[in-house]
Amino acid sequence: MKKILVVNPGSTSTKVALYESGKAGNVKEIASRSITHSRAELDNFETTAAQEAYRADTVAQFLKENNVNELHCCAGRGAPVKALDAGSYGINDIMLNDLRTEKYSNHPSNLGALIAHSVAEQFNCPSLICDPVSVDQFEPYARYSGLPGINRRSRLHALNIRAMARHYGESIGKPLDELNLVVAHLGGGISIVPMKKGRMIDTNDANDGGPFSPQRAGTLPSTLLVKLCFSGEYGSAAELNNVLTKNAGLLAYLGTDDGREIEKRISEGDAEAEEIYHAMTYQIGREIGSAAAALKGEVDAVILTGGLSYAPLCTKWITEYVDWIAPVVVKAGEHELTALAEAGSRYIFGTEELKEY
Numbered sequence: 175m176k177k178i179l180v181v182n183p184g185s186t187s188t189k190v191a192l193y194e195s196g197k198a199g200n201v202k203e204i205a206s207r208s209i210t211h212s213r214a215e216l217d218n219f220e221t222t223a224a225q226e227a228y229r230a231d232t233v234a235q236f237l238k239e240n241n242v243n244e245l246h247c248c249a250g251r252g253a254p255v256k257a258l259d260a261g262s263y264g265i266n267d268i269m270l271n272d273l274r275t276e277k278y279s280n281h282p283s284n285l286g287a288l289i290a291h292s293v294a295e296q297f298n299c300p301s302l303i304c305d306p307v308s309v310d311q312f313e314p315y316a317r318y319s320g321l322p323g324i325n326r327r328s329r330l331h332a333l334n335i336r337a338m339a340r341h342y343g344e345s346i347g348k349p350l351d352e353l354n355l356v357v358a359h360l361g362g363g364i365s366i367v368p369m370k371k372g373r374m375i376d377t378n379d380a381n382d383g384g385p386f387s388p389q390r391a392g393t394l395p396s397t398l399l400v401k402l403c404f405s406g407e408y409g410s411a412a413e414l415n416n417v418l419t420k421n422a423g424l425l426a427y428l429g430t431d432d433g434r435e436i437e438k439r440i441s442e443g444d445a446e447a448e449e450i451y452h453a454m455t456y457q458i459g460r461e462i463g464s465a466a467a468a469l470k471g472e473v474d475a476v477i478l479t480g481g482l483s484y485a486p487l488c489t490k491w492i493t494e495y496v497d498w499i500a501p502v503v504v505k506a507g508e509h510e511l512t513a514l515a516e517a518g519s520r521y522i523f524g525t526e527e528l529k530e531y
């Protein structure tokens with residue numbers, strides 16, 4: 175049995191898990207932990223990169239408590255790094271430098287590769303990332319925004335989206351390169367992807383556009399956004415970006431981003447919650463329709479995944495908008511830890527090579 179450690183640092187937590195694998199792509203969780211970090215704790219650090227030792231300590235503690243004395247691979251969540259093709263990448267010095275200097279972003283997932291690499295050095299085993307946020311498989315038309323100088327970018331929940339698409343293919347006995355899918359990751363942020371024969375040829379970019387989500391604003395009317403930027407209401411670009419990506423959407427309208435809480439309010443007759451929540455599902459439905467158009471309507475299935483796919487009203491309303499396109503398959507939850515472990519297993523057992531960053 176091979177042992178694989180996976181690390182997924184997020185805005186409020188560090189998730190870590192240990193898996194065993196005896197066959198390529200087949201993994202079993204042995205232990206896992208989600209360590210919550212308070213805002214006050216994280217505010218002690220000037221940059222995300224400065225949190226490395228602190229977060230690594232929590233992982234070291236997990237290894238100690240589970241008496242881990244051998245590892246065959248360490249996998250970290252892939253942050254927004256440079257634009258690259260889908261797949262698994264060995265963690266090398268160039269990647270580590272890009273992450274430490276926050277060259278492409280200061281997202282907490284930067285720490286995934288940094289921590290995975292340092293644990294791997296300790297255990298003398300390989301380390302990798304898989305399907306990072308900046309996977310870019312756009313077809314040429316998808317890059318145009320309508321204004322020269324501004325290109326649309328591929329930023330998406332690639333890890334969970336590709337893993338769920340792969341699992342769906344396996345469940346019906348078809349390889350991904352024979353399927354056309356629309357995959358919607360419905361989490362704190364939302365990514366909706368037309369997947370053409372296994373390639374993610376377009377997406378809304380969860381931070382820049384598409385439907386509003388539990389925490390994000392989605393596409394805004396551009397002239398009104400420009401007006402807001404120059405209104406003096408916000409002191410800096412960082413402040414407004416923070417509102418658009420962390421404190422907008424359901425949270426801004428309803429004071430909570432929790433799907434369970436909102437569905438409970440609706441069941442108790444809260445008409446405002448019903449209107450706003452339905453508006454979000456309407457926008458999600460429209461974006462799925464747009465992805466189906468990118469596939470010229472040749473869609474084998476629409477897959478709903480991410481935490482919000484556990485929410486029954488949300489998936490019911492979305493399904494009402496889109497089930498004319500193709501069968502709707504719900505694969506609720508985000509499965510990023512397992513997806514990383516599966517990538518580690520495919521590498522260890524030689525069914526997938528590591529690409530060079």
Ligand SMILES: Nc1ncnc2c1ncn2[C@@H]1O[C@H](COP(=O)(O)OP(=O)(O)O)[C@@H](O)[C@H]1O
Pocket residue numbers: 360361362363388431432433434480481482483484485507508
């Ligand atoms: N059982 C559930 N019922 C309804 N909503 C849920 C449930 N579980 C998670 N959610 C919602 O899913 C969103 C988080 O999605 P998730 O994919 O777990 O996280 P993220 O994308 O932020 O990593 C939150 O809005 C949360 O309230």
Ligand SMILES: CCCC(=O)OP(=O)(O)O
Pocket residue numbers: 307329330331361362363365379380381
């Ligand atoms: C832009 C897609 C990646 C993303 O938004 O990740 P999180 O939801 O984990 O912040």
